[in-house]
Amino acid sequence: MDVALFLNSPLSSSTLKLSKKLTHYTNFPSQSLPQKPTISIYNLSVSATLQNQQEKQPPLLLKDQEFEDYDKDETYGEVDKILGSRNASLPNGAQVMEYLIEWKDDHAPTWVPSEFIAQDVIAEYETPWWTAAKKADETALEKLLEANDGRDINAVDEDGRTALLFVSGLGSEQCVRLLAEAGADLDYRDSNGGLTALHMAAGYVKPGVVKELIGLGADPEVEDDKGRTPLDLAREILKVTPKLQFARRLGLESVINILEGEIFEYAEVQEIMEKRGKGDKVEYLIKWKDGEDNQWVKAGLVAEDLIKDFEAGLEYAVAECIVDSRESEGGKKEYLVKWTDIDEPTWEPEENVDPVLIQIFENDKKEVSS
Secondary structure, eight states: OOEEEESSSOOOSOEEEESSOOOOOOSOOOOOOOBTTEEOTTTOOEEOOOOOSOOOOOOOOOTTOOOSSOOTTSOOOOEEEEEEEEEEEOTTSOEEEEEEEEESSSOOOEEEEGGGSOHHHHHHHHHHHHHHHHTTOHHHHHHHHHTOOOOOTTOOOTTSOOHHHHHHHHTOHHHHHHHHHTTOOTTOOOTTTOOOHHHHHHHTTOHHHHHHHHHHTOOTTOOOTTSOOHHHHHHHHHHHSOTTOHHHHHHHHHHHHHHHHHHEEEEOEEEEEEEEOOGGGOEEEEEETTOOOOEEEEGGGSOHHHHHHHHTTOOEEEEEEEEEEEEOTTSOEEEEEEESSOSSOEEEEGGGSOHHHHHHHHHHHHHHHO
16 A cells, blocks of 8 residues: 655645646736627627628638639539538638539539628528527527538638637527537637637636536637636636626636636645746646656645645655564654665654554554464
8 A cells, every 4th residue: 555655744645636737827818809799708798699781801812722622713603502511721721611502504513612602692501500609599500400401510700700609608508519419619719819619608707608518528728829728718807807796706716616627636746846936926846646747736736734845845755565663762663664766665753654554554463463
């Protein structure tokens, strides 16, 4: 049985362990938020209206950009209808929607980038989808998905956001489940800041959706373009939320607790190895008993007794068992301890040996003598 032993003082048995290293967070900056729906993180106003009058320009295509099926120099007939859609990435990193067009002449159905399709044709196909997504209308979304019309579940709007990001920001757990079951990318990052569905749910204080997304397998450690995880974002917003906004603060604390519960786990510490940083940036390099890689952990997540002992210059070791005992010249009890990371056993005073080890040793002695 392996038991932790601290040579001069008892070692705290556990502390929070990070599954992955978390980034530091800074004061919450101004955030550019979607206009469809418009959701202000500061005032929580939510509007799910469509922007019908002003059309944004689609992503610029690369010069002489070639697409898989479509030849822009070829003459095609009149469009009959759109059969399906897909989100395509261009070599320059831009996202563009392509549509599978059924022609009225003899041309076979062809994938065509949105740049080359009349806006009214696209609108006829897309408007019902985005209306449902931006109103978090579960019934409408379900009907559209059941139509099985080849629609890309990860289709993006002008801001590079998918339907899942909108329903997450609006707090619809039902729509989140519906889209996830249909194959939505849970960790998709939009092109207007790198926000994921979890960022949207955390930023707009939707703890139910945060929990739902985590349960569905969303990664809580995906960072946005500013290097923030959803947890970082929620913490930043909480710092700037007035104390009088009780409900909002409680919601943010709930979001933070859910995300922390997913990112952190309890594990036993073998030793603190190093320290770095100053003030609220102090971190300690932790060596874990379970053999996981050493990790830098923020001071606030490390047990106070561990930090106190480290700062006092005390040493750690891990004992395997006690192999013998004796009385010292001063009449004090000493034990011969076998270590997991030291070749030779050493005699240690009773106060430096884990009581559990001593109890095991004494019980074994009694069994042998009887």
